[in-house]
Amino acid sequence: MLDHLDQLTVISGLQMRIALYEDMKAYKQLYELLSDGLYRFSYSMVRSAEVAEEIVSDVFIKLWQMRARLSEIDNLRVYLYTIARNCSLNYLERNADSRVIGLENLDSGAFAEGANPADLCISADLANQMRRIVQQLPPQCRLIFQLVREEGLRYKEVAAILDVSPYTVRNQLAIAIQKLGEASLLKGILFKGVAEK
Template identity: 45%
Template sequence: MTETSKHIKELQLQIARYENEQAFADLFRLLYDRLLRFCIQYVQSPEAAEEIVSDVFVKIWNRRTALLEVDNLEVYLFVAVKNHSLNYLEQYSPLRIIPVDTGLAQLSTAMDPEKEMEWKEMLMKLDLEVNRLPDQCRKVFRLIKEEGFKYRDVAAILNISPRTVETQLFRAIRRLNEAIGHYRPGRSKTGKLNPPFLLLISVLPFLL
């Protein structure tokens, strides 16, 4: 269990057993942004996503004593947001697409200054390609790469099998590899790995 998971578990017990409002506020601050990003993938509207995520938290507080029966609150909240998002989509049609930051620019790299332009161009291309991934493929990629969930957690959130998660994940990797194929010159003259190849190495630990 990660430190974040342990912290969520402690907050969960404080909320369920002692109706601790400060613990609830801490839980809200800890997970709100992540849940909001996830929700936007469904409803494509920041305003609607804010309303949905807030509503989920309200319901969690109103049913706080039932949290003692929840094994993994983090996954439970993502599932709740997904279900609320699907209910929203049954009533409203998305009118616009809101670009979502994939966080790829935050990946570390031993970038050579002379490669900066190539690096920025590749990141823009990757960001575009992530947004172009098929719906389920994109959700799987973001839940694992951005949110740090394991296969079984993503399977529970999206209500698919771990095998499907694996298939969708590597489909995403293949698409992204193809998208930046012409950016990958291999090794530089000094023998050091060039930025695009380092990007792939940086991405993979989040995925496997």
């Protein structure tokens, strides 16, 4: 898997190819690179595989429709996650029974299912214990943990996607790490690199 800087470089190159040359191959590569993460992100909010797939499709349709303006976007990955967030929240609002929907009310538990097994070199028992603890975190805290740890997003990117401050991201992530640490999980393995973001 690409590290953060390499991924941003690849995304930027694909972004320019799409913007300048309407390159369908670059569009397909961008889809392959980002669709799984966008799907997990949307699914964690809408809790429907079919709806999450539709949202990801809508995100990429919107991307293609605005391809001439892509060069104006500084961080395309954040931009696409923000579109996915808005589409997911719009879906929830349209399908709610007069409930107020906000990020703090979302159940993002399914996000933990998308963890990369190569990153977690621990036994199945510890992985299950970690998933249970992550499930018990407050929704916003859980979502932030999963975006940073499992999707590899930076604090500023998560802040932009969720429309919160980077300090909120940092604080919520600290809460998640503290809760997991209290459960005596292998801090060195699980949180390697998280504090560096």
